[in-house]
Structure formats: C-alpha cells, structure tokens
Amino acid sequence: MKRPRIPWPAPALLAWAGAWLTYAGLRSHTGPLAAWLVACLLGVLASLMARRWWRRLAVAAGFPLSCLMLWGLGGLAAISPWLWLGALGMLTLVYPLNAWRDAPLFPTPAQALDGLADAAPLPPGAAVLDAGCGLGDGLRALHAQYPQARLHGLEWSWPLRWMCALRCPWARVRRADIWLADWSSYQMVYLFQRPESMGRAAVKAATELPEGAWLVSLDFALPGIDPTWHRQGPxxxxxxxYRMPLGGPGEAVVHVPEPEETPYEKALREIQQRKG
Structure with missing residues (x-):
C-alpha cells in the first residue's frame, strides 16, 4: 500500500511553520541563539524527506531566509556572530565531510529494483546489506523484493542513520564506513554509488563476498566486468x-585499472629502486 504524498509545496510550508513554532516556543526558555539553532536543525532534518535536491535546499533554507527577510542582517547578527557557523555545523552532522567521497543523498526510486528477486533469488533469512542506506529508500525497495530476508543498513551520517532506523524498524541499521565494514557475512550487497566508486566496490566484493553472493548496483556498472543480469528500468x-565470483567460476580475480602515477609517486619509486 503506497503512502499518500502531500503535494508540493505543502511539505515546505509545514517544515517552515514547524521551525518558526519551535523557535517561538524555545526562545524564552533557551535564549534566541539556541532556539534559532534548534529551529534550523529541524529544517535541515525535514529537508531530508524531500526527493529532489532543490526541494531539500528550499526546505532547509526557508527558516533562516525568512529570518533574514524579517529581521535583516542587523537582526541576525545581533543573535550571535557564530550563528552561520552553527548552521554549517548542523549540515556537517547530516552530511559528514568524509562521506562526500561517496554518493550524495539520492534516494532509491520505489520501482528501481523491480524484478531483482527473480534475477537474483535468495533463500529465506538471507543477509542483505544496503551499503550507504541514507534515509532507507533502498532498504524499503529491498524489503519489497525480499520480505523474508534479514536486511542490514550501513550509513556514516548519524542523523541519517537515526532517521533510517525509524523508517525501517524491520532492518538493522548501523553507523559505519561501508568501505571498512566486512561484507563477508552477506548474501547480497546493494549499492547506489558514484561511477568513481565502482572499481573499489569490485575489488571489495571480489575479496570479501562469498561464492554465490550477489552485488547489485543501481545505475553504475563495475568496470571491465560483464554483469550476470542487467535491466534498463523506468x-x-x-x-x-553480479554473482560471485566476479568473472565466472574459477575466475575470481578482478582487474581494475590502476590510477595514474603522480610525479611524487614516480620519484619515490625511482629512489626506492636506486636504493635496492
């Protein structure tokens, strides 16, 4: 059963109203700065529910921009000179700096994994990982395909991890780096990453995933490896x-093109060769 969707821009208006009510309710108890920061945080968290980046930006920026329009620069500056640094800190909590090397927060569309259960069957109780689960849209799509699987999610941002756990109570969601976590206990790993990450994903999958396990990637292929199954979706x-071992039975070695050697690395290698 599909959830009813609130037509745009009603979600933004509700988020802005909630932020202003929060500010008004807290201002006399905590002071204007703390109340303003809490209201901004509420707006940032509410923005995560929007599906498009420009809507997320509109929801998150609505409250501080309305403050600017109402009070002017002088009014905002009177709250605290650290005000905008606090807002930037909140955004950093939601989107940690080391997570920017991976994919940004793009939710998995509801029908993107249709047909996956037929192409990659799993036994009941199989462990399935959404590596970089964000707000849980990928976990929900996996749950629709494998209702009897044991679903796991890894997410580095703790606010996203917390909200994902609320949205997907039937899954085990942990805060962890997807590249440092061990994949060896899973029968399937799902990724919605960037093209630049797929070589690294291929090496990790070939090294850690057991024989017969599946690696599933939305939109981006593993470099130089033929898929077991491919579908152009909506x-x-x-x-x-991809099914393990990558490349077929007896050919589990993955050859990923080496990155181009930097001048510093070349000079260091030549020095080491002369010493040897």
Missing amino acids: GRHSLWV
Whole structure:
C-alpha cells in the first residue's frame, strides 16, 4: 500500500511553520541563539524527506531566509556572530565531510529494483546489506523484493542513520564506513554509488563476498566486468547485478585499472629502486 504524498509545496510550508513554532516556543526558555539553532536543525532534518535536491535546499533554507527577510542582517547578527557557523555545523552532522567521497543523498526510486528477486533469488533469512542506506529508500525497495530476508543498513551520517532506523524498524541499521565494514557475512550487497566508486566496490566484493553472493548496483556498472543480469528500468535508471565470483567460476580475480602515477609517486619509486 503506497503512502499518500502531500503535494508540493505543502511539505515546505509545514517544515517552515514547524521551525518558526519551535523557535517561538524555545526562545524564552533557551535564549534566541539556541532556539534559532534548534529551529534550523529541524529544517535541515525535514529537508531530508524531500526527493529532489532543490526541494531539500528550499526546505532547509526557508527558516533562516525568512529570518533574514524579517529581521535583516542587523537582526541576525545581533543573535550571535557564530550563528552561520552553527548552521554549517548542523549540515556537517547530516552530511559528514568524509562521506562526500561517496554518493550524495539520492534516494532509491520505489520501482528501481523491480524484478531483482527473480534475477537474483535468495533463500529465506538471507543477509542483505544496503551499503550507504541514507534515509532507507533502498532498504524499503529491498524489503519489497525480499520480505523474508534479514536486511542490514550501513550509513556514516548519524542523523541519517537515526532517521533510517525509524523508517525501517524491520532492518538493522548501523553507523559505519561501508568501505571498512566486512561484507563477508552477506548474501547480497546493494549499492547506489558514484561511477568513481565502482572499481573499489569490485575489488571489495571480489575479496570479501562469498561464492554465490550477489552485488547489485543501481545505475553504475563495475568496470571491465560483464554483469550476470542487467535491466534498463523506468526513466534513466538501470540495474546491474553480479554473482560471485566476479568473472565466472574459477575466475575470481578482478582487474581494475590502476590510477595514474603522480610525479611524487614516480620519484619515490625511482629512489626506492636506486636504493635496492
């Protein structure tokens, strides 16, 4: 059963109203600065529910911009000179700096994984990982395909991890780095990453995933490896499915192109060769 969607811009108006009510309710108890920061945090968290980046930006920026329009620069500066640094800190909590090397927060569309259970069957109780689960849209799509699987999610941002756990109470969601976590106990790993990450994903999957396990990637293929199954989905999305060992039985070695050697690395290698 699909959830009823609130038509835009009603979600933004509700988030802005909630932020102003929060500010008004807290201002006399905590002071204007603390109340302003809490209201901004509420707006940032509410923005995560929007599906498009420009809507997220509108929801998150609505309250501070309305303050600017109402009070002017002088009014905002009177609250605290650290005001904008506090807002930036909140955004950093939601989007940690070391997470920017991976994919930004793009939710998995509801129908993006349709047909996956037929192409990559799993036994009941199989462990399935959404590596970089964000707000849980990928976990929900996996749950629709594998209702009897044991679903796990890894997310580095603790606010996203917390909200994902609330949205997906049937899954085990942990805060962890997807590249440092061990994948060896999973029968399937799902990724919605960036093209630059797929070589690293191929090496990790070939090294850690057991034989017969699946690696599933939305939109981006593993470099130089033929998929077990591929489907062009609705819109621009495509699904790439790989079974371990990569390359077929007896050929588990993955050859990923080496990054170009920097001048510093070249000089260091030449020095080491002369010493040897």
